[in-house]
Amino acid sequence: MVGGADATQPALSLVGITRRFGCVTALDDATMHVQPGTVHALLGENGAGKTTLMRVAFGLVQPDAGAIVRSGQTLRFASPSAALAAGMGMVHQHFTLVPAMTVAENVALGGRGRFSLKEWAARVHEIGARTGLVLDPLARVSELSVGAQQRCEIVKALARDVRVLILDEPTAVLAPSEAQELLRWVKHFALAGHAVVLITHKLRDALAVAANVTVLRLGKSVLNAAVSDTNEAQLAAAMLGSAPLQGTGVLKNETAVEDLVAPINASAPLVGVSLAAITAPVSLSDAINGTGRLKREPGRVVLRLNNATVRDKQNVVRVNRASLEVHAGEIVGVAAVEGAGQRELLRLLSGRLVQSDGDVQLPAHIGFVPEDRHNDAMLLDRSLVENVALRDAGSREGRMPWDALQRATRTILNELQVRAGGADVEARTLSGGNQQKLILGRELALQPEALVIENPTRGLDFRAAGAVVDALRTARAGGTAVVVYSSDLDEVLSLADRVVVMHAGQLSDVAADREIIGRAMLGA
Amino acid sequence: MTLPSVTGETIVTPAQGRGASIRVSTIVGGLLRALVLALVAVVLLVVLLTITGQRTGDALIALVNGAVGSWYAITSATLVRAVPLALAGLAVSLAFRAGILNIGAEGQLLAGAAAATFASLAAPQLGVFVIPLLLAAGCVAGAAWAGIAAFLRQKLGVLEVISTIMLNYVAFHTVGYLVRGPLQESTHVFPQSFNIDPRAQLPLIIPGTRLHLGFALAVVIGIALWWWLRDRAGGFRLRAVGANARAAASAGRIDVARTTTVAFLASGAIAGLAGAAQLSGVTYSLYETISPGYGYTAIAVALLARLNPLGVLGAAVMFGALEAGANAMQRDAGVPEVLVSVVEALLILLVLAADRWRTRSVRMAEAST
Amino acid sequence: MIDAFLEATIRWATPFALAALGECVSERAGVINIGLEGSIIAGALGATIGAGVFGPTVGFAAGALSGVLIATFFGVFAVALRSDQIITGTAITMFSLGATGTLYRLIYGAAGVSLSTPTTGVFAVPVLSSIPVIGLALFVQPPITYVLYFAIAGVAWWLSRTQAGLALRAVGERPEAAAAAGVNVRRVQFGAVVFAGAMAGLAGATLVLAQAGTFVENMSAGRGFIAIAIVVLGRWRPLGVAAASLLFGAAYTLQNLFQSLGLAGVPYNLFLAVPYVLTLIVLSLSRSGTSSPAALGQKEIVSR
Secondary structure (H helix, E strand, O other), rough: OOOOOOOOOOOOOEEEEEEEEEEEEEEEEEEEOOOOEEEEEOOOOOOOOOHHHHHOOOOOOOOOOEEEEOOOOEHHHHHHHHHHHHEEEEEOOOOOOOOEEHHHHHHHHOOOEEEOHHHHHHHHHHHHHHHHHOOOOOHHHHHHHHHHHHHHHHHHOOOOOOOOOEEOOOHHHHHHHHHHHHHHHHHHHOOOOOOOEEEOOOOOHHHHHOOOEEEEEEEEEEEEEEEEEEEHHHHHHHHHHHOEEEEEEEOOHHHHHHHOOOOOOOOOOOOHHHOOOOOOOOOOOHHHHHHOOOOOOOEEEEEEEEEEEEEOOOOOOOEEEEEEEEEEEOOEEEEEOOOOOHHHHHHHHHHOOOOOOEEOOOOOOOOOOOOOOHHHOOOOOOOOEEEEEEEEHHHOEEEEHHHHHHHHHHHHHHHHHOOOOOOOOOHOOHHHHHHHHHHHHHHHHHOOEEEEEEEEOOOOOHHHHHHHHHHHHHHHOOOOOEEEEOOOOOHHHHOEEEEEEEOEEEEEOOOOOOHHHHHHOOOO | OOOOOOOOOOOOOOOOOOOOOOOHHHHHHHHHHHHHHHHHHHHHHHHHHHHHOOOOOHHHHHHHHHHOOOOHHHHHHHHHHHHHHHHHHHHHHHHHHHOOOOHHHHHHHHHHHHHHHHHHHHHHHHHHHHHHHHHHHHHHHHHHHHHHHHHHHHHOOOHHHHHHHHHHHHHHHHHOOOOOOOOOOOOOOOOOEOOOHHHHOOOOOOOOOOOOOHHHHHHHHHHHHHHHHHHHHHEEEEEHHHHOHHHHHHHOOOHHHHHHHHHHHHHHHHHHHHHHHHHHHHHHHOOHHHHHHHHHHHHHHHOOOOHHEEEEEEHHHHHHHHHHHHHHHHHHHHHOHHHHHHHHHHHHHHHHHHHHHHHHHHHOOOOOO | OOHHHHHHHHHHHHHOOOOOOOHHHHHOOOOOOHHHHHHHHHHHHHHHHHHHOOOHHHHHHHHHHHHHHHHHHHHHHHOOOOOOOHHHHHHHHHHHHHHHHHHHHHOOOOOOOOOOOOEEEEEEEHHHHHHHHHHHHHEEEEHHHHHHHHHHHHHHHHHHHHHHHHHHHHHHHOOHHHHHHOOOOHHHHHOOOOOOHHHHHHHHHHHHHHHHHOOOOOOOOOOHHHHHHHHOOOOOOOHHHHHHOOOOOHHHHHHHHHHHOOOOOOOOOHHHHHHHHHHHHHHHHHHOOOOOOOOOOOOOOOOO
């Protein structure tokens, strides 16, 4: 059911789209209709197929079945250039900009004929004046802030005379105020007559700006409605299906969703603390070690930074005289916009990076789960056992105890319910969520004194995310010092006992207030 | 320039699971694979022979005879040729396994041969003990030659592919200078060194043939490497670095620089040993062309064996047979010997393509998110 | 004296510059082609055959075509199948060296028969060649050198002033971004590889038709690998590459000079090693840092 009294022709219709990847059905007869002049929210949890559906719409992926109808014409988008020609524009979740090139070059990319830098610089200025998205055309993209890079992505789409603009999780990487600004712009842009599809998992954002909404779950479009005809609870139910297992962690700090999941102290502005009390600790370490939980004195300092500075290869300061103490049995959340230096901070805290200046006191064994699993944490073409064996391989001597490692791997698979074809399969065959669980299990085995984790649930479906959150809380309960960074502020707030903010290399303590933190992330 | 090192996707042995026990299925699988490759090689050879208008039948007969047609052919043509290929192949596979593209086995081999020639001069003083000396000298020289490239790679970010190839040329010309200068044979006519002292010659392990101690060395080193890679922490570290250096550093907290440098040097040492063994076991004198491209063929050997040391031994024998056969083919049927290097190159490409096909189908079965 | 030195430098530098210019384009598109050496030797043999039958001009065309053939072979594996570029390139070079050696023996008989091909003479450009010093050096060269000049200017212009050039540069920096903008990444890379093959083929043809006047097995002698080093030294820019090639041209000129002067006490063989040592020095001193195309050598186009 689509809102709007008159039967105006949709600007974009996706009808019965089906797409399989091997034995996985990513999209199953998914349908949605986007009206011109409106914002259409596409909701669903991670893995529901939202991005895949839009990649079909943009010609990056071919559907196995179904039709794309654009202003009445059924079209086949064999490639993005065909979609672009039909007036489609897409701003991707992971920016598709060339970092080494200037804004003007990025905006110009994909055209025909001659290329004149001057001409395109003028174009960028013109678009900026017209839409309010102002950028320096000659600035190198790598030097732009995240918010500016996103503006560049949008300008790229606008330069093509786009009629249907797709935005994939645009607010995920923005500070709260930046996100609000973007949403305001989106609404304004739609009112000017364009159609906008907003892919998001944030119900609040969707309800604030959208006129219509489509909910995907497991590849199916389970709900198509006008925003005025539905509410948060109904949408959340559609996103998650039947009531999830009680006691499992919550994916994001969406109050509406949590109401369905577990009774909470709804008045607390920082939900993390009270939620922590709900989950019963699962003794992961017991199973692996066969020993009882190590009793650690609460409050003992495990990680300590004292005016630590980190410089990168080009000698640019990334972390500037940071001081921090992380205690046993606490979760410290790091709030920051991408590129603020938290990457280097986390690696410093986990012992993977050496400071250029200042003092660092760390224990010998620190678990680390980086955000780029494939490149930084796993051997994709090796077996699960070999991946588990990777832990602390640098300090191992003598024989490789393969039998013990086999047992440890099987324990991890069981404890965290990792779906895999056995301990000897290639790590590549596991889904993203299962890979993350495996890595987390590996890092938490042997109860490390500290664990540092980056974007813990990015790309994970609800259940996997829940398992990850559970494991983190268990670790904390067992006395591990945990440091969490997420580009999603809500996730940080839901997990952390206390929050620190990184901005332009500066680390600062802040009060546990969403507003204050949001501003601090931008340096205010 | 940061190039991703060989990720191991296409050439590393498939996941070995626990790595503890040898499964029968793996051995059978390996043998089947070797058989298939041998058949493919023969097919390619036949095709090439026919295209180039050779007397295919005569050529094939000459090939088979030359390779396995007699006890002498097997021991003194095939297996003798297999020795440098096996040692150089082990050297290359070890380096590749660590993500180091050591294309310089040829130069390291020459360095080893040259060092062994020098060392053989100590025969009068050391008697038969000169043999361990010259073998050791070969190892040290090979490691040092590789060390140049290792240093350039580690400290200056120089692509080892290019630096090792350049060093191959430098080694070749240096040997060229040595055999026309300081090491030249006494009549000063031919560009080759003096004949080494008989006491410096490697003993034969099967009397009546030309099969020398180098063969035993190759087998021992092959088995040792296979065991070390599978069973020891150091071996695992090397494999991890070759599979994904970033993860090895971040998740495994492995000292990647140290691991790769050691692997590079060890690789050079084994290649140097190949040169020393070739000098003191076969040629007994040094000359520029002491290696007709063994260092490059070794790459094919290593890739075809999927970098598995035991596989390298088998592949080396197969290539030894091929080259012995090619030699006979040229002698008896007039077919240019260099045709065989075309077969070898094509085999590499086929293996690469087959591996890509395999990874593609694995990818298709993955979840899309 | 200086003008003669410069003239010889440019003459020797020409094949290097041709091959390096081609490799420059290929690497800007993200493909490192170790098989370049294979294209050069193939071009040399192709030119020999072509010129032997039809004369030098056809010889150059045949050389370019042979280079393209080898490069296409490489492209099928490295671009279409996305195999590891370096191993594929090494295999292609091995293949090409073996194939040209085999073909040469089959066509021209066993070694010992001396083969000679017609060579192009030098052509003096009117007016320009009268400029003092550089006139002789730059404008009294075999025709292929003038082709090189046009090629350098053409490539430089094309890379910075056309959308196609912009697309190619984007492919070499971040192929995912280019793909999302509608660029056909594989097609661009394949085209770049083929272009490099053609240029390398011309380089091989130059060795035969403008320098040696004959074909010798393995006569490329590592120039394809040296060309890759030249691209690094030239910072992946056409003009930089041209300048870097001059360095190697000078090295070869000096080598010949010392040889003919017969410097006593310095062994001839060690001179032969000079270009390779020079390459090592060049590579050591040019810290490429952030100048190389970011996606150089990247196999997978990660689509998220």
